[in-house]
Amino acid sequence: MKRFSKAFLFYVLSTLIVVIWMIPFIVAFFTSFKTMDEIFMLRNFWSPPRNWTIENFKIAWTEGRMQRYFLNTFLVTSISVLATLFLSSLSAFALSWYNFKLKTVILVIFVAGMLIPFQMLLIPVYRFSLATGLYDSLMGVILFHVAFQIGFCTFFLRNFMVTIPTSLFEAAKIDGANPFVIYSKIIMPLVTPAVAALSILEFTWIWNDYLWSLILLQSDSKKTVTIGLTALQGQWISSWNVIAAGALLAAIVPVTVFLIFQRYFIEGLTLGSVKG
Amino acid sequence: MKKFLVICFAILTVFTALAKEKIVVNSYMSDPAPRKAFADLVKIFEEKYPDYEVVINTFAHEDFKTLLRTWLAAPKGTADVVTWFAGERMRYFAEMGLIAPLEEVFEGSRWENYFPTSFKSTCSYNDKIYFVPQSWYWWGVYYRKSVFEKFGIKEPKTWEEFLNVCETLKKNGISPIAIGTKFPWTAAGWFDILNLRINGLDYHINLTAGKVPYNDPKLLKVFEYWRQLIDKGYLLANHTSYEWQEGATFLFRGQAGMYYMGQFIKDVAPAEVKDDLDFFRFPVIDPSIPLYEETPIDGFMIPSNAPNKKGAVVFLKFIASKEAQEKFAKDLGRLAANVEVTPPDEHAKKGLEMVLASSGVAQFYDRDTNPEMAEVGMNAFIEFMQNPSKVTSILDKLEQERKRIYSK
Amino acid sequence: MKRDRLTPYLFVAAPLCMYSIWVIFPILQTIAVSFTKWDGMTKMKFVGLENFKRLVSDNYFGLSLLNNIKWMVGFVVLSIPVGLIFAMLMDQKFPGHKVYKSLIYLPMALSFVVIGQIWSWVLEPTGGVINTFFRFIGLEQFAKPWLSDPKIVTYSLIMAALWRQIPYAMILFLAGLKNVSKELVEAAIVDGATPAQRFWYVILPALKPAMVIAITVNIIDSLRAFDIVFVMTRGGPYYSSSVMANYMYVQAFHNYRMGYGASIAVVQFGITLGFIIMYLLNVLKREERE
Known part of the structure; x- marks a missing residue:
């Protein structure tokens, strides 16, 4: 009986929380399917659309050029994630298995860097990109993301690598294996779960980035999804239905990735205990 | 890959x-x-x-x-x-x-x-x-002809008539004046036109050139007129929540009566409202001041x-x-x-x-003023619109900024 | 042996190099710029501490700092306990708890741009969800212009941010709850401890490490707040919802006072640094213990 009342309490409370939690989503969902007339005359966010229409998604996708922005974002995100994981696994490897003079200093630099207010970087990175010709190229955004995320990823992978028994490493070393072989053949296969978790986290973060794309890109043809969404907001200011459709489109990839790989995402956040 | x-x-x-x-x-x-x-x-x-x-x-x-x-x-x-x-x-x-x-x-x-x-x-x-x-384009007071007709309103020529129109609209449950100040330049439009009507073009040019102190008593008069509209509740409620286009939708829907805005307001009007939109010259406040417009x-x-x-x-x-x-x-x-x-x-x-019949034109507050001054100035206008009673301290603060910015 | 000493440096070289170019040098540069007067176009002029002196008397900077403190308090006071309650609830692994969890986590997968947009509809004054709700239940007086009243706008923004922040705290606590020893809890039950006593004397102490991390991370996040403010109000009306990061952006990229903007970033960095050090000490200490 006690167990039953407890379960009852659990379901009532949880349902209540989730319903409240979902309201903003529902609002966006309803709005995105409304016709312009309904938005224009009613200004009401509660009710479901009277006439459902997918016209808004079409407008956002073609006139809002979301298709182009999706491709750009996909390129930026996937390359950045791959590159940053590769580079930071190198430094994490060094920082977890070797004792050397600057070890602690380097680790602290990496960790501190991931927590700084990014405003510190805004002006110099912008000017650096201009000076090197990286401005307004996807490469410029990618390189920045890679560099900026190295701090967090190194810290994250190192935390995971130090939990691997030292004996494994020592044994390989005694066998005369060269360090790169140890890294690629022994350590990396063992940290695959961590890499998976990390890549999901990084994927959503980089996909959702707004500020750096705003600062480092200018051409319409190179913009990313989040910039596209703000451009959409600037263009269709009072056409909330179109903006809502754009917002849902912008959200669909990270939300799907999140739902599929949720376990890794959560593991990543717990393990990393910090956000980039 | x-x-x-x-x-x-x-x-x-x-x-x-x-x-x-x-x-x-x-x-x-x-x-x-x-x-x-x-x-x-x-x-x-x-x-x-x-x-x-x-x-x-x-x-x-x-x-x-x-x-x-x-x-x-x-x-x-x-x-x-x-x-x-x-x-x-x-x-x-x-x-x-x-x-x-x-x-x-x-x-x-x-x-x-x-x-x-x-x-x-x-x-x-x-x-x-x-x-x-x-x-180029002109600024004018935009309204919907059908709404004015419905309440028997004629285009006002003087400030008193303008206030009467506001009162009539308000009595009928319509926000007399639409505005959206999420980005503050729309408020600068009001500042400009009131200053042009009350103090004239030369004064306005000197002011935007940074040569007139912001706590000048003549300028205070501008805010006193502005305040009449605020105190009587003639401005659209919660206007700082809206961008200018969102403010305009209240006018288009007939929930607001008038909008002092540039001609480009027509760009965002729905087809069925476009032909119903008309404008009139901003009313005269001081008959001794010639008519100046913003273009x-x-x-x-x-x-x-x-x-x-x-x-x-x-x-x-x-x-x-x-x-x-x-x-x-x-x-x-x-x-x-x-x-x-x-x-x-x-x-x-x-x-x-309308422009040809006027005695002179100004560009716009943030086009005539040094950009840094324009930024603080326009934000101060919004602050004033929300706290009209603090006008003197707001203007004093603005004067400090003017001194700092133009002393360089 | 000699080669072995070189090996770690070889591994670290490439990542550290990139990190230096895009993160470390820029930090140093910003610190340098903060001592200059510079519009980003004409020549830089060294002005010593003048920017920092001006910060002290700049009301809007003071306001932004105060708002950051509001964010900090809001984050700690709300996202920690609420996150903990959610975590405790979801830790009762009844069937279906995974679905509930997924739904609560969902906002974390969203960009701030999307969150900002969606929430501006929730908070919209005429037809927005919250105001419609209050009018519907007859509490008209609670229907407020959430984003345009200077007195409440910051709290509205914090509310939107919490939508994403609470699930994060919840994740940290759920992980922490795994470390609560079942035996201790059972023992407490046998000893006849009330649920409140159990929570206070058994569970909470075990959650201390998670708590410390959650609080520090929340503080650091609150000091870095930017996107939500930028997307939803740009710091308006008239700077009333501005935070340091936003004010820095306005000064540097809107008013083109790069030097002044940099000095704001430096102050923000300085304040955050204190908490970053706290965080680091915590992490390192934990490692030593292990």
Whole structure:
């Protein structure tokens, strides 16, 4: 009986929380399917659309050029994630298995860097990109993301690598294996779960980035999804239905990735205990 | 995956190499109507000059204002042509040498063959032309004819009549005055017109040039008139939540009665409301002050660091031409800067007549004022609108800023 | 042996190099710029501490700092307990708890741009969800202009941010709850401890490490707040919802006072640094213990 009342309490409370939690989503969902007339005359966010229409998604996708922005974002995100994981696994490897003079200093630099207010970087990175010709190229955004995320990823992978028994490493070393072989053949296969978790986290973060794309890109043809969404907001200011459709489109990839790989995402956040 | 990307990259590079000569135009025309009008214009240009390919990068208005300076100041330019506003806002960049003088555009001809002589000074700095005007428009009090008819309201001519109209609208459950101040420039429109009506053009020019203290008693009068509207609750509630377009929807829906706004308000009006919209001249406050209006000029500049200056000049020559100006003005119902183009429709004719009948014109607060001063000034106007009783302390603070900014 | 000493440096070289170019040098540069007067276009002029002196008397900076403190308090006071309650609830692994969890986590997958947009509809004054709700239940007086009243706008923004922040705290606590020893809890039950006593004397102490991390991370996040403010109000009306990061952006990229903007970033960095050090000490200490 006690167990039953407890379960009852659990379901009532949880349902209540989730319903409240979902309201903003529902609002966006309803709005995105409304016709312009309904938005224009009613200004009401509660009710479901009277006439459902997918016209808004079409407008956002073609006139809002979301298709182009999706491709750009996909390129930026996937390359950045791959590159940053590769580079930071190198430094994490060094920082977890070797004792050397600057070890602690380097680790602290990496960790501190991931927590700084990014405003510190805004002006110099912008000017650096201009000076090197990286401005307004996807490469410029990618390189920045890679560099900026190295701090967090190194810290994250190192935390995971130090939990691997030292004996494994020592044994390989005694066998005369060269360090790169140890890294690629022994350590990396063992940290695959961590890499998976990390890549999901990084994927959503980089996909959702707004500020750096705003600062480092200018051409319409190179913009990313989040910039596209703000451009959409600037263009269709009072056409909330179109903006809502754009917002849902912008959200669909990270939300799907999140739902599929949720376990890794959560593991990543717990393990990393910090956000980039 | 990597290989695939490398190949993609290579293909992309080859394509760019084979392309036509590129002209990059960064534009703030982000509302759907002007955006389309400009794209159509560019299409005509590309047909006429097949050697060129024009890339338009469109930015939301407010983002554009922020980003422009970063483009201009870049060691390596990324845009060949940029949209902008005539007046002090243009001169600010000319003074720093960040935009290029445009003699070449008028080579073999004269400014006067294209544009009115009266525009020349707002488009120049140190006697050199830096700005090619495209269109201009007037500000007026917009309203829906059907709404006015329904309540038997006539266009007010004086301040008293204007207040009466407000009262009638309010009694009937309509917000008398629509405004959206999420971005504060819309409030600057009110400041300008009240100052022009109360203190006149010379005073206004001196003020925007930074020569008049903001706590001047004459200026206080402007805020006293403004305050009448605020205290009586004539302004749209929660206006700081809305952008100007959102504010306009209240007018379009008939929930608000009037909107002091530029002609471009028609760009965002739904088709069924467009013909119902009309405007009247902002009412007279002090009959001894002649009538002055606000007529901002929009157009283009070439950054000093433009990679393709030659192409930019060709493009601006086209923009200045009668054909291009006529097309753009017609699409949007604005007034073309080109002297040979007549007003595109009845509405524009009425606007032009109003301007021609006035004794002088100003650009706009944030186009006539130093940009830094404009930023604090416009924010202070919003602060005033929300706390009208604090007007003296707000103006004192503004005066401190003026002293600091102009002492440099 | 000699080669072995070189090996770690070889591994670290490439990542550290990139990190230096895009993160470390820029930090140093910003610190340098903060001592200058610079519009980003003409020549830089060294002005010593003038920017910092001006910060002290700049009301809007003071306001932004105060708002950051509000964010900090809001984050700690709300996202920690609420996150903990959610975590405790979801830790009762009844069937279906995974679905509930997924739904609560969902906002974390969203960009701030999307969150800002969606929430501006929730908070919209005329037809927005919250105001419609209050009018519907007859509490008209609670229907407020959430984003345009200078007195409440910051709290509205914090509310939107919490939508994403609470699930994060919840994740940290759920992980922490795994470390609570079952035996201790059972023992407490046998001893006849009330649920409150159990929570206070058994569970909470075991959650201390998670708590410390959650609080520090929340503080650091609150000091870095930017996107939500930028997307939803841009710091308006008239700076009333401005935070340091936003004010820095306005000064540097809107008013083109790069030097002044940099000095704001430096102050923000200085304040955050204190908490970053706290965080680091915590992490390192934990490692030593292990």
